[in-house]
Amino acid sequence: SEEDHTVGVIDPMFRGGWDSGIYCGNMIVPPTVEYEGNTYRVTSFLECWWNHVKKISLPSTIEDVFKGAISHLWDLEYLGFGEGPRRLEGPSFCENLRVLNLPDSLETIGEKSLVQVGIETLWIPRNVKEIEDYCVLENENLRQVMFDNEVAYGDIIKSKLETIGYCCFSYNPNLLTAMLPNTLTYMGECCFNDCPSLKTVYLPARDLDLNDCFNGCPSITYIMVNADEPYPFPESCFMDVDRSKCSLVVPVG
Numbered sequence: 001s002e003e004d005h006t007v008g009v010i011d012p013m014f015r016g017g018w019d020s021g022i023y024c025g026n027m028i029v030p031p032t033v034e035y036e037g038n039t040y041r042v043t044s045f046l047e048c049w050w051n052h053v054k055k056i057s058l059p060s061t062i063e064d065v066f067k068g069a070i071s072h073l074w075d076l077e078y079l080g081f082g083e084g085p086r087r088l089e090g091p092s093f094c095e096n097l098r099v100l101n102l103p104d105s106l107e108t109i110g111e112k113s114l115v116q117v118g119i120e121t122l123w124i125p126r127n128v129k130e131i132e133d134y135c136v137l138e139n140e141n142l143r144q145v146m147f148d149n150e151v152a153y154g155d156i157i158k159s160k161l162e163t164i165g166y167c168c169f170s171y172n173p174n175l176l177t178a179m180l181p182n183t184l185t186y187m188g189e190c191c192f193n194d195c196p197s198l199k200t201v202y203l204p205a206r207d208l209d210l211n212d213c214f215n216g217c218p219s220i221t222y223i224m225v226n227a228d229e230p231y232p233f234p235e236s237c238f239m240d241v242d243r244s245k246c247s248l249v250v251p252v253g
Contacts, residue, residue, distance in 0.1 A: 026056075028055075029059055053076060054075055059084070065089050090113050133168070134166065136169045159181035178202065182204040189211050193213065215239045
């Protein structure tokens with residue numbers, strides 16, 4: 001059938017209310033379901049009301065994860081995606097989430113995704129071209145964000161990231177390292193602000209407008225610009241950095 005069908009899985013102990021999903025095990029979403037003799041591909045994940053589920057595994061048939069579908073799951077520790085979705089919505093407000101496996105099929109990270117999650121290292125998949133506004137905020141455990149080239153089987157796989165939206169990667173108190181790829185052409189205002197532990201920043205070769213970025217980051221001591229010549233920074237960035245203790249490095253050639 002060409003029509004959309006919705007399948008609901010209900011916790012038998014559910015009694016209603018925001019915190020009533022008692023099930024606290026693993027959720028493995030199948031690639032297909034059968035109904036009245038017909039087999040249907042599972043292509044969308046609408047929502048999860050099991051607030052205490054610990055693991056969610058999504059199949060490669062999933063194309064869409066709806067906004068807010070993976071949110072306020074306080075005991076969620078693992079979230080894995082198959083190679084299917086091109087756009088990520090969430091997760092958010094999942095502070096115990098320690099393992100997040102994002103698929104290489106992703107091209108866009110949607111607005112307000114990855115807010116208050118528990119991961120320590122965030123690898124942005126190489127095919128992501130855009131990160132929308134207000135992403136990767138207020139993550140207590142986040143130590144590093146990696147966009148740079150990844151070596152796989154001896155080959156250099158370059159990031160395709162072009163755009164980072166407004167106020168992304170801010171208010172992460174324990175973030176130590178930020179590596180931005182050479183493909184980046186635009187970064188919105190107020191990115192990487194109020195990250196007091198941030199020490200090392202890698203900037204791309206092209207001249208980026210860093211207006212109002214990297215403020216509230218007094219611990220920055222090393223800025224690497226992957227360019228033949230340094231480009232000007234506006235006065236409104238790196239405002240809290242002690243420039244007498246900070247090194248600006250530009251490669252030769």
